[in-house]
Amino acid sequence: MNTRFVIRGLLVALPSAAIMTAVALALAVSWAWIGPPPGPTPPPPTILAPRGEMPAEPVGLQEWVQIQGDAYHLAGSGFLLRLDSGEIVGVTTAHSVRLGDPERPVERIGLRVAGQYDFVAEFDTLRGPPGQPRSGGDMTVDYVLLHADWPVDPGLVLVPDPRGAPQPGERLWLCSGQGDAGGGRRLLEGTVQSVGERAVWVLMDELFQPGLMSGSPFLSQYTGQVVGMAVASSPRRGRLLLGLHPIGSIVTLAESAAEFPMMDEFRR
Numbered sequence: 001m002n003t004r005f006v007i008r009g010l011l012v013a014l015p016s017a018a019i020m021t022a023v024a025l026a027l028a029v030s031w032a033w034i035g036p037p038p039g040p041t042p043p044p045p046t047i048l049a050p051r052g053e054m055p056a057e058p059v060g061l062q063e064w065v066q067i068q069g070d071a072y073h074l075a076g077s078g079f080l081l082r083l084d085s086g087e088i089v090g091v092t093t094a095h096s097v098r099l100g101d102p103e104r105p106v107e108r109i110g111l112r113v114a115g116q117y118d119f120v121a122e123f124d125t126l127r128g129p130p131g132q133p134r135s136g137g138d139m140t141v142d143y144v145l146l147h148a149d150w151p152v153d154p155g156l157v158l159v160p161d162p163r164g165a166p167q168p169g170e171r172l173w174l175c176s177g178q179g180d181a182g183g184g185r186r187l188l189e190g191t192v193q194s195v196g197e198r199a200v201w202v203l204m205d206e207l208f209q210p211g212l213m214s215g216s217p218f219l220s221q222y223t224g225q226v227v228g229m230a231v232a233s234s235p236r237r238g239r240l241l242l243g244l245h246p247i248g249s250i251v252t253l254a255e256s257a258a259e260f261p262m263m264d265e266f267r268r
Contacts, residue, residue, distance in 0.1 A: 034137055034234045035201045035241045036194050042169035049163055052224035057155040058185040059226075060175035060216045061111040061120065063092045068107045068264055077177025077215035078111050080121065080148075080157045081226065081250070088157055089254045090123050090146030092215040093231055093245075095133035097144060099126075105264045109146060113156075115183020121152050124264070128257030139199040139231040139245040145253060147260050158217055161225035164248025165200055166192045171221040172202055174230060174242070178212050189221075190242065200228050200244040207239055218244055 061079055064072040076096030081089045090111060099106055110119040127147035134142035166172060170192045180186040190204040202218065210233045218228045228244030235241075 034232060035199075035236075035243055039193070041191055041203065042193065044171075045167040045169045047167060047170065047220075047222045049161065049220075049223050051222055054173065054219065054221070054224045055155065055158065057153070058113050058175070058179060059156055059158050059219075060177040060179075060185075061156070062114050062177050062179075062212075063096060063215055064110040064112065064119070065097050065106060066108040066110070068105045072108075072110060074212065077213055077230070078109075078146075079175075079177070079215070079217040079226070079229070080111065080152060081254070082157045082159055083251065083254055085255075087254075088148040088152055089127055090121060090148060091217075091229060091250060092144050092146070093133075093229070094131045094142045094144050095231075096214055099130050099144065099263065107264045109144075109263070114177065114179025120156055121146075121148060121150070123148065124262060125149075126259075126261050126263060127254055128259055129261070131253075134231055134243075137199055137243070139243050140197070140249045142231050143229070143245060143250060143253065145250070145257065147257075158219070158226040160247045160251050161220055161223050161227045163223075163227070164251070165195050165246040166202075166218075166220055166227040168192050168195055172227065173219045173221055174202075174204070174213070175217050175219060176213050177216045190218075193241065195246075197246070197249075200246050202242045202244060203236060204240040204242060207235075210240060210242070218242075 063076040063078040065075040078092035110122040112119045123146040125147040127145040131143040174188040176186040190202040193201045216230045217226045232243035
């Protein structure tokens with residue numbers, strides 16, 4: 001395997017207490033009161049983009065992180081994205097992987113389908129400097145982009161929605177990177193409540209544990225294309241409100257990247 005592909009760019013071997021802590025934090029501030037106040041659900045929008053089909057493959061992937069000298073551990077979720085240039089980029093969240101710690105340098109990040117053993121992609125190179133864990137309502141600061149230079153299964157690669165974000169009232173699928181209990185694909189439905197440059201908020205149809213789903217892609221049920229990445233969650237009257245990093249911002253960051261630092265050499 002080309003180790004350069006092993007890329008610059010929501011836990012199996014951890015003790016149970018550490019797992020509980022990681023699950024609580026894996027979808028940043030899992031139970032924090034963030035996002036817009038509860039309001040009426042917007043009506044279904046008129047979507048002018050072409051209608052498309054949902055991918056047949058489980059495009060939400062598990063994110064595994066390897067600290068230098070250690071084995072891989074499950075840290076969150078991620079996905080693969082194709083740019084207009086044809087380049088493939090790995091996408092995940094900054095809060096799921098601690099980059100720049102000299103005591104625990106990250107050597108590789110791997111993405112794989114839940115329930116499978118082999119990685120669909122391994123990365124040792126970042127595509128531009130990473131973002132930082134979100135602390136407020138700005139979801140666009142929280143990202144890690146991974147530079148791929150090795151072929152991947154095209155059925156697992158998502159195409160960004162050209163609108164850059166979904167529309168209020170639009171129905172979305174959350175493609176959980178953690179799969180279902182049997183390791184198969186898990187799709188969770190929600191409706192877009194609000195759209196801004198720094199965050200998209202989606203009210204999910206049901207209450208569920210979002211731990212380790214951070215980094216999972218949201219797909220439009222109309223276009224079948226990715227419209228954002230799950231970053232944060234907040235309870236709302238027995239349901240979940242999820243905060244997304246809009247896909248337009250992710251594409252801009254990936255296309256403008258001029259540096260490709262190796263992970264184990266990167267320092268904040």
